[in-house]
Amino acid sequence: MTRGRPIAFSPDEAANAAMQVFWARGYESASTRDLLEAMRLSRSSLYQTFGNKEQLFLEALRRYRESLLGRLGRRLEAAPSAMAFLSALFRETAREAGSERAALGCLIFNSASELGQHDGLPSQHARQSIAAITALFQQAVMRAQAEGDIAPQRDAAALASYLTMGMAGLRTLLKSGSDAEQAGQAVALLLEGLRR
């Protein structure tokens, strides 16, 4: 059917490489040179395959979100209890303190902070991604209520917002270099507030 020279790179791997660049450097600060180098393709191929920088970012953010939510969703399903899932998630994140991983932060919260209330798709998608995280937290909270770890009369949506706020704050602390003790203490208190 198709004729012509076949593609010499994997669009999938290229998009993942772009995601890493946006993750490490932010939307605006990620230059097309940075992206091309990491994606290992030519300018022509980038623009032909992904449109432009904004569309490439949207694709990177989409991949990040789906990957993150997929991973968390599976972890939540596999966890012995929803509370165990939440505890482990926050404690493990706090334990990243000082690492390169911690300095990266989370692409979603990074983007939300960078893009704020801007017009345009990148900002919109970042906000929707935060909402998706909150929805997952609410799912976990409701399961924890069913499992008797959280009082059933408590507002699950409110607790989910509380957890999203906590994770956003934790990511900010880690990005600004707070140590494992500080992050761990803050997370311990956050989780205490969840149980009662």
Add this chain to the structure above:
Amino acid sequence: MTRGRPIAFSPDEAANAAMQVFWARGYESASTRDLLEAMRLSRSSLYQTFGNKEQLFLEALRRYRESLLGRLGRRLEAAPSAMAFLSALFRETAREAGSERAALGCLIFNSASELGQHDGLPSQHARQSIAAITALFQQAVMRAQAEGDIAPQRDAAALASYLTMGMAGLRTLLKSGSDAEQAGQAVALLLEGLRR
């Protein structure tokens, strides 16, 4: 004593105008054109008076930090109780939801998020500013313990980190456009965690 043409602008007001620009647009995204327009002076005057963009940012961040900490310190002193101060601070911040003020966020947390663990003075100063906020929170917590609103055996430093994490997260939520109900619920839970 001094001879020559006198300055035609107030360096103080110019620095405050620059602070507003960095606050609204971020360090990298604030262009010299933006700054000059807001500061109402010429390129020459900017570079002669403030050195360069980095030094101007450091001055803007210094002003923001001193202004914020000064204001919070006075509010804490004047408050009937440290717990009342903390409650009011977080509740009022949550009530900003949806406003232009909320979309701006906090210059310190904005900068910490944008600059992360970069080398260089801007990143360092942003981190130190966060540490200063945590120190103020710890002061408030210790006073609340002395006043009987927080159990004295609880770790004041840990509670301060918890509050800094909460404020950082709250600012992120507000920046990404969460509504007053969501922010208010999250803050209410945060403050509950403080009391016990």
Add this chain to the structure above:
DNA sequence: CCATTTATGGAACGTTCGATCCATAAATGG
């Protein structure tokens, strides 16, 4: 009023930005 000092406005610097275009390379189906 003049010499001196400093501020000002604007031109210009080299670099980098995202994006476009075109000639060429490389594969295909017929």
Add this chain to the structure above:
DNA sequence: CCATTTATGGATCGAACGTTCCATAAATGG
């Protein structure tokens, strides 16, 4: 093997970036 199709590499675009520089304007002290 050829006509066709598509990818590739690189030159190039105009705009914007932070910064420097210089001629000029405007005030001062003597």
